[in-house]
Amino acid sequence: MATLIIDRFDGKKHYERSYSLADEDISGKTLLNTLLLIKQTQDPTLNFTASCRCAICGACGVRINGHAVLACDTKMDELFATYGADILRVSPLANFTVISDLAVDWEPSIDNLRKIHPGLAAKSEFSPQDGCRQTQEEFDRIKKQWDCILCGCCASECNKLTADRSDYMEPFVFTHAWRAAHDSRSKDPLLHGKPAVAGGLWNCVHCQECANRCPKGISSADDIAGLRAMVMAKGMTEGEGPAHARSFYTDLVEGSGRLNEVRLALRTEGVSTLARTGMAITLLRRGKMNPLEVFGGETIEGHDALVKMIEAAHASEKE
Numbered sequence: 388m389a390t391l392i393i394d395r396f397d398g399k400k401h402y403e404r405s406y407s408l409a410d411e412d413i414s415g416k417t418l419l420n421t422l423l424l425i426k427q428t429q430d431p432t433l434n435f436t437a438s439c440r441c442a443i444c445g446a447c448g449v450r451i452n453g454h455a456v457l458a459c460d461t462k463m464d465e466l467f468a469t470y471g472a473d474i475l476r477v478s479p480l481a482n483f484t485v486i487s488d489l490a491v492d493w494e495p496s497i498d499n500l501r502k503i504h505p506g507l508a509a510k511s512e513f514s515p516q517d518g519c520r521q522t523q524e525e526f527d528r529i530k531k532q533w534d535c536i537l538c539g540c541c542a543s544e545c546n547k548l549t550a551d552r553s554d555y556m557e558p559f560v561f562t563h564a565w566r567a568a569h570d571s572r573s574k575d576p577l578l579h580g581k582p583a584v585a586g587g588l589w590n591c592v593h594c595q596e597c598a599n600r601c602p603k604g605i606s607s608a609d610d611i612a613g614l615r616a617m618v619m620a621k622g623m624t625e626g627e628g629p630a631h632a633r634s635f636y637t638d639l640v641e642g643s644g645r646l647n648e649v650r651l652a653l654r655t656e657g658v659s660t661l662a663r664t665g666m667a668i669t670l671l672r673r674g675k676m677n678p679l680e681v682f683g684g685e686t687i688e689g690h691d692a693l694v695k696m697i698e699a700a701h702a703s704e705k706e
């Protein structure tokens with residue numbers, strides 16, 4: 388016997404309900420089929436969303452034991468093997484407003500998607516005869532990002548959104564901004580890059596959860612890094628984000644290869660960072676910062692190789 392605890396919401400209150408299922412009824416089934424089984428045989432009031440049942444439409448994202456998955460692409464046997472228990476908790480995606488049970492409100496996220504102009508704004512020199520052609524190679528550059536099915540798994544697991552969603556858009560929005568900006572037919576990458584900056588491009592906290600949970604293997608974290616590089620290359624170099632990135636680069640490549648927190652903070656925030664002197668003293672006291680390295684330090688072993696690696700990464704980006 389297995390048990391599914393489902394987090395429910397009836398529009399007014401949140402509660403949980405347990406459903407017992409015979410092993411033979413769920414063995415070989417997907418999580419989506421199990422939810423359908425519960426709805427058909429135990430509780431017709433259970434609400435969730437799904438459509439294609441084959442990992443294409445993105446409608447069936449839910450959380451299992453606190454991790455986002457596509458219900459139609461997740462086998463019950465694998466879940467029990469992964470969690471080593473016969474009790475699983477199914478919850479709605481995090482970082483979305485719940486409408487009913489496992490169904491969440493997508494409107495604010497779609498509004499954010501609209502802001503970055505995800506459609507093609509083509510170069511004006513395309514002739515009516517040629518249309519908007521691109522080579523296979525040009526398409527291959529953006530093919531991975533086209534795989535995004537807007538399931539919301541990345542947004543559900545995003546630690547930045549959990550901490551504060553007021554100044555940050557969903558990770559998949561940045562992936563679509565990257566895709567549109569790097570489309571060879573696009574007339575202006577900044578048409579997508581500027582709203583991405585306004586939507587918190589520099590506020591990503593690099594937790595990589597978006598990349599870990601994407602069922603299509605897309606790394607929004609990489610796309611965010613790529614967008615940052617693109618907007619800086621196009622002249623959007625004002626603000627703390629670009630200053631922070633430049634400071635990293637200076638320490639790693641032109642400096643000793645050792646990240647210097649004091650200089651990093653000063654270069655990023657200027658004199659206002661002095662307000663955090665108390666924290667710096669605490670870090671020094673607790674041995675988290677080496678006082679001998681506050682204003683520099685010995686060049687790290689293998690620095691030449693590190694510089695070569697970064698230069699090679701730069702060169703490959705320009706190809």
Ligand code: FES
Nearest residue numbers: 438440445447459
């Ligand atoms: S039902 Fe379409 S992706 Fe799962």
